[in-house]
Amino acid sequence: MSSILPIWNSVYNSISIMVNCATAYHTDINGQQQWLDMLITVGNYPPLDFVITTLNLQFRYNPGTIIAMPGSALEHGVGYANGNCACLMYYMQQNVHESVGIPLCNPPHISDLQL
Numbered sequence: 001m002s003s004i005l006p007i008w009n010s011v012y013n014s015i016s017i018m019v020n021c022a023t024a025y026h027t028d029i030n031g032q033q034q035w036l037d038m039l040i041t042v043g044n045y046p047p048l049d050f051v052i053t054t055l056n057l058q059f060r061y062n063p064g065t066i067i068a069m070p071g072s073a074l075e076h077g078v079g080y081a082n083g084n085c086a087c088l089m090y091y092m093q094q095n096v097h098e099s100v101g102i103p104l105c106n107p108p109h110i111s112d113l114q115l
Helices: 002-007 094-100
Strands: 014-019 023-026 037-044 049-052 057-060 066-069 076-078 084-091
Antiparallel strands (some): 023 076, 037 084, 049 057
16 A cells, blocks of 8 residues: 555545435544545535534535535534435545554644744
């Protein structure tokens, strides 16, 4: 796997594609709470909602929507789309970092900001 590192062109070490699927409410595993996942939805489907149950929030999840959120920290889910829907999910996995010897970053702290 480390042979691919020189040509990998993303800050994310994992990519998945989900097509025409609903997701039950869940928190993601194998990540860290300070990492942001990126979700991009494409397709042709009627209105759909992205729900973050942890915060009691509901967002319209129209085609072309991009959501960045810490999937390991916040419980979330999406209902079934009656149409053609695909979600590209970009995320980090701690075990991938460890297997190629890339150190993990520290959680952000307010003192990291240069004011």
